[in-house]
Amino acid sequence: MQQRFLYLWLTHWKTDCHRIDMPKTGDDSPKPEPVVITRADHKGVLVCGSDKAAQSRGLAPGMRLAEARSIYPALRDLPEQPDLYERHLARLIRAMDRYSPWVARDRFLQETGQDGPMDGGDAGLWLEITGGSHLFGGESALLELVLRDVKSRGYAGRSAIADTAGAAWGAARCHPAPADQRILSLPRDHDIAAGFPISALRLPEQTRVTLFRLGLKHLGDITPMPRANITTRLGSEVLQRLDQFYGRLPEHLNFNLPDRPWLIRRSFGEPLGDAANLAIAVESMIAELCDNLAQENLGLRRIILRCVRVDGHTHTITLGTGSPCQSAPHVLRLLSEKMPGVDTGFGIEQVIVYAPWVEHVAFRQSRLDQQQEETTDQIALAQLIDRISHHLGPRDMLFHPGHHASHLPERASVRQAVNARTYPARRTDMTLPKRPVRLIDPPEPVEILARDTNGTPSRLRWRKMAVDIIHAEGPERICPEWWQCLDQDEYALSPKTRDYFRIRDQAGRLLWAFRTGTTGQDIWSIHGLFGD
Amino acid sequence: MTDFPLPQTAPAYAELQVSSNFSFLRGASHAEELVLMAATKGLHAIAITDCNTLAGVVRGHTAHQPHRDRLNYIVGCRLDPVDGPSLLCYPTNRTAYARLCRLLTLGKRRAPKGECEIYLADIISHADGLLFIAVPPQVPDDTFRTQLIALKRHLSGRLWLAIGRFMDGFDSERLTFTEAVEAELAIPAVVTNDVHMHVRSRKPLQDVLTCIRHHCRIEDAGYRLFPNGERHVKSPQDMAKLFPTHPEWLARTIEIADQCQFSLSELRYEYPDENDGSGEGTQERLTRLTWEGAHKRYPDGIPDKVRGLIEAELKLIDELGYAPYFLTVHDIVAFARSQNILCQGRGSAANSSVCFCLHVTSVDPAKVELLFSRFISNARNEPPDIDVDFEHERREEVIQHIYQRYGRDRAGLTATVISYRSRSAIRDVGKVFGLPEDTIVKLTKTIWGSGSKGHMMK
Numbered sequence: 001m002q003q004r005f006l007y008l009w010l011t012h013w014k015t016d017c018h019r020i021d022m023p024k025t026g027d028d029s030p031k032p033e034p035v036v037i038t039r040a041d042h043k044g045v046l047v048c049g050s051d052k053a054a055q056s057r058g059l060a061p062g063m064r065l066a067e068a069r070s071i072y073p074a075l076r077d078l079p080e081q082p083d084l085y086e087r088h089l090a091r092l093i094r095a096m097d098r099y100s101p102w103v104a105r106d107r108f109l110q111e112t113g114q115d116g117p118m119d120g121g122d123a124g125l126w127l128e129i130t131g132g133s134h135l136f137g138g139e140s141a142l143l144e145l146v147l148r149d150v151k152s153r154g155y156a157g158r159s160a161i162a163d164t165a166g167a168a169w170g171a172a173r174c175h176p177a178p179a180d181q182r183i184l185s186l187p188r189d190h191d192i193a194a195g196f197p198i199s200a201l202r203l204p205e206q207t208r209v210t211l212f213r214l215g216l217k218h219l220g221d222i223t224p225m226p227r228a229n230i231t232t233r234l235g236s237e238v239l240q241r242l243d244q245f246y247g248r249l250p251e252h253l254n255f256n257l258p259d260r261p262w263l264i265r266r267s268f269g270e271p272l273g274d275a276a277n278l279a280i281a282v283e284s285m286i287a288e289l290c291d292n293l294a295q296e297n298l299g300l301r302r303i304i305l306r307c308v309r310v311d312g313h314t315h316t317i318t319l320g321t322g323s324p325c326q327s328a329p330h331v332l333r334l335l336s337e338k339m340p341g342v343d344t345g346f347g348i349e350q351v352i353v354y355a356p357w358v359e360h361v362a363f364r365q366s367r368l369d370q371q372q373e374e375t376t377d378q379i380a381l382a383q384l385i386d387r388i389s390h391h392l393g394p395r396d397m398l399f400h401p402g403h404h405a406s407h408l409p410e411r412a413s414v415r416q417a418v419n420a421r422t423y424p425a426r427r428t429d430m431t432l433p434k435r436p437v438r439l440i441d442p443p444e445p446v447e448i449l450a451r452d453t454n455g456t457p458s459r460l461r462w463r464k465m466a467v468d469i470i471h472a473e474g475p476e477r478i479c480p481e482w483w484q485c486l487d488q489d490e491y492a493l494s495p496k497t498r499d500y501f502r503i504r505d506q507a508g509r510l511l512w513a514f515r516t517g518t519t520g521q522d523i524w525s526i527h528g529l530f531g532d
Numbered sequence: 533m534t535d536f537p538l539p540q541t542a543p544a545y546a547e548l549q550v551s552s553n554f555s556f557l558r559g560a561s562h563a564e565e566l567v568l569m570a571a572t573k574g575l576h577a578i579a580i581t582d583c584n585t586l587a588g589v590v591r592g593h594t595a596h597q598p599h600r601d602r603l604n605y606i607v608g609c610r611l612d613p614v615d616g617p618s619l620l621c622y623p624t625n626r627t628a629y630a631r632l633c634r635l636l637t638l639g640k641r642r643a644p645k646g647e648c649e650i651y652l653a654d655i656i657s658h659a660d661g662l663l664f665i666a667v668p669p670q671v672p673d674d675t676f677r678t679q680l681i682a683l684k685r686h687l688s689g690r691l692w693l694a695i696g697r698f699m700d701g702f703d704s705e706r707l708t709f710t711e712a713v714e715a716e717l718a719i720p721a722v723v724t725n726d727v728h729m730h731v732r733s734r735k736p737l738q739d740v741l742t743c744i745r746h747h748c749r750i751e752d753a754g755y756r757l758f759p760n761g762e763r764h765v766k767s768p769q770d771m772a773k774l775f776p777t778h779p780e781w782l783a784r785t786i787e788i789a790d791q792c793q794f795s796l797s798e799l800r801y802e803y804p805d806e807n808d809g810s811g812e813g814t815q816e817r818l819t820r821l822t823w824e825g826a827h828k829r830y831p832d833g834i835p836d837k838v839r840g841l842i843e844a845e846l847k848l849i850d851e852l853g854y855a856p857y858f859l860t861v862h863d864i865v866a867f868a869r870s871q872n873i874l875c876q877g878r879g880s881a882a883n884s885s886v887c888f889c890l891h892v893t894s895v896d897p898a899k900v901e902l903l904f905s906r907f908i909s910n911a912r913n914e915p916p917d918i919d920v921d922f923e924h925e926r927r928e929e930v931i932q933h934i935y936q937r938y939g940r941d942r943a944g945l946t947a948t949v950i951s952y953r954s955r956s957a958i959r960d961v962g963k964v965f966g967l968p969e970d971t972i973v974k975l976t977k978t979i980w981g982s983g984s985k986g987h988m989m990k
Contacts, residue, residue, distance in 0.1 A: 044966040044967065064969075065968075067971055405752070405754020406754055431670065431671045432701075432755065434701065473704055476700060476703075477699035477700075477760040478760060479735065479759065479761060482735065482736045482739070483736075483751070499699070500701070
């Protein structure tokens with residue numbers, strides 16, 4: 001039987017993912033502002049995805065952000081979030097299950113490019129629909145259905161059906177017919193295929209450009225050529241892709257079948273009526289799951305517990321861990337905080353435990369001397385982080401301050417996501433000037449009551465209290481960062497330049513104060529307190 | 533009421549630590565700007581002390597000439613030995629200057645191009661007549677103290693310790709350290725301001741240079757940048773305000789400056805006398821060779837016009853004492869001709885009938901109006917200039933001949949100091965700001981010409 005493939009091209013994948021996750025702003029503005037996705041690399045900031053509005057203004061992936069900005073200054077840019085796209089794609093693949101169980105993701109888009117992934121911010125899926133389209137009222141109806149489904153989820157897409165994966169890939173991009181007519185049956189539609197541009201083949205940019213320069217612009221230009229000549233001039237890839245297109249070469253697609261269902265389902269003849277029994281059941285199931293995982297050297301990053309009541313109502317608990325975990329007590333401990341929310345009602349007849357996200361656990365050699373290991377601490381820390389973050393809510397609530405190299409005290413620390421495997425950036429071993437551990441944010445202006453001969457305060461009012469200064473040490477002069485403020489001419493002694501002093505008051509406190517503004521009109525503020 | 537008695541007289545200050553842009557990617561101002569600023573601010577003296585090089589002092593010297601009566605100019609250099617602290621180094625006289633040059637040559641020969649490998653032992657062996665200021669690290673530590681003790685043993689009486697208030701948060705540490713060193717090691721301290729720019733507003737440029745040096749973007753530069761723009765040329769009043777308790781540290785700058793009496797004006801061309809040992813003077817020999825050549829050039833008799841020209845030129849050469857120079861060129865050209873190496877002379881002094889007669893050039897003064905006296909005259913205080921182009925494939929033979937005749941320690945190839953051209957400058961600055969490669973290429977293409985004065989088209 002002739003195979004049939006449906007290719008779904010998600011044209012503005014990354015921007016769509018961001019847009020879906022963005023909070024709705026009430027009214028949809030008629031003219032969407034252009035948005036680009038960016039990624040910082042060693043050469044600068046790269047645009048690696050753009051939406052329709054941006055593309056219509058000529059802002060294409062592969063540009064530098066500065067370049068895109070020069071075309072459209074008010075451009076909105078979002079940093080790339082690979083895990084967001086991954087999450088959306090996984091969800092979409094699951095949703096596509098209803099059209100065909102054989103769904104494969106298009107990895108070509110992520111692979112091309114000379115230096116690193118040079119994807120265009122799009123994504124693609126193959127559905128093998130051989131012998132299945134009649135269930136949906138024929139191929140044309142299926143195409144329409146898939147597109148409508150995808151669109152209702154908020155993704156822009158184009159799709160096509162063809163005999164091979166390669167042809168479907170090309171047809172989705174290049175088939176001139178309207179959306180529900182993009183169907184290619186090869187011996188019959190040979191003329192249509194011959195009219196496809198070269199970009200219908202999955203070839204690297206460079207090869208495409210070479211072909212174009214040689215005047216080979218359509219598939220029909222290549223097919224009659226002697227095969228040996230093409231290989232000598234352009235390498236084997238062109239022919240390989242061409243053969244895949246016409247089905248002369250088999251193509252292997254990685255269908256997204258569950259690797260190994262990390263799922264345990266248990267049904268109870270006698271519904272579980274109270275929480276204690278439920279807890280026992282869950283405990284044994286978690287232990288089994290963790291055991292299975294441990295055998296494969298895997299750890300779970302997410303676990304879903306689903307309790308199905310006799311009346312059909314389901315209660316789902318989803319938990320995540322910060323690092324791959326295979327310890328049943330830890331999972332149970334996390335679960336136990338949410339279990340009281342489960343209403344057993346008339347009884348629970350089925351419990352499902354499922355780990356949708358597992359990761360490899362780095363294998364660790366145990367120490368010969370049976371001593372307490374550092375890794376044990378690390379695991380304990382990871383577990384603590386999990387517990388705290390489950391209490392606090394969203395993961396970014398929990399952070400640790402890290403060091404950032406900047407002379408400006410406010411910019412010298414950054415929030416870093418907590419992860420047991422990464423440690424906060426510390427101050428380098430360079431000798432750096434003394435800084436208080438905590439800054440007062442914002443700095444608190446003080447009133448100068450009396451001054452020393454050299455202009456430093458000898459008595460000031462801070463927080464409605466008079467403070468007598470017995471000693472002032474400084475100044476440490478810190479200029480604003482000129483590349484952030486544009487009044488460059490006078491910046492080096494601009495009113496924003498701060499002179500920091502360490503001042504000791506009568507009570508023994510060591511204050512960190514700074515002076516801004518010009519002489520005579522100087523403003524003093526307290527920026528911190530030293531611990532010693 | 534002030535706690536500290538102000539000095540009775542106006543403070544005087546000489547800036548002894550100045551990095552011009554010849555300290556590549558460190559100094560942000562030209563030596564000319566620095567000298568001019570020093571004169572404007574009323575400094576007693578300024579020393580250009582570039583890192584392991586004397587390349588910047590020439591520009592400073594030229595810029596200093598109009599301000600000779602107000603400002604002293606000190607030739608100096610900052611030595612960064614491999615095994616010790618940085619030392620500022622000032623020759624007090626000509627022989628000391630020669631030693632310093634020799635020391636730098638020694639260091640540069642050891643290291644790959646552009647670098648310098650000097651050891652403390654080298655410095656000490658070349659130290660006669662040189663004054664030194666030890667430059668402490670940002671936060672002086674025990675290592676530095678130990679190094680100071682070692683230095684003091686060899687350079688006693690000629691060693692000072694630099695102290696600066698850069699308002700970088702370590703002023704008090706340095707002050708304490710310096711006071712302790714003065715008291716315990718008896719090394720006197722002297723104020724320097726580690727000048728990297730002539731005015732504060734050069735700080736952005738200085739930051740960009742720092743980024744280029746560290747190959748990083750401006751946002752990532754962090755502590756590699758100076759926290760402020762204090763390292764500029766400051767007036768004596770401003771400097772005095774920074775050190776109210778130690779007027780003697782400021783006064784020592786004057787002491788040191790006044791000891792450094794060496795000026796680049798003392799340097800003159802020292803020409804090898806081209807005597808061949810026959811007892812014939814150089815002028816006589818040149819005259820003889822010229823007339824001999826003239827007879828060969830004009831076998832039918834020397835035209836009157838040429839005869840007059842030759843006589844006039846020989847007289848001028850005699851007055852200016854350029855005879856040895858012409859003889860040198862003649863010797864080299866004669867060697868080249870004897871080896872059948874093609875050569876051709878050009879340059880201001882080459883436009884002469886003497887050169888024609890010596891077979892250095894082939895422009896017949898009888899046929900072409902020569903402008904010798906226009907280029908070489910008493911009024912123009914410039915050395916004569918004859919360029920000789922040799923067949924490039926056999927150039928090496930001529931070079932070897934010169935080495936053989938004058939000795940390897942006396943003949944050398946000219947060295948050039950590489951400086952930024954507009955295009956590469958734009959390219960590097962673009963990188964610092966994280967501009968995309970394409971934009972940088974587009975920007976560099978707007979530069980017209982390749983020189984340092986390339987113009988940017990709007």
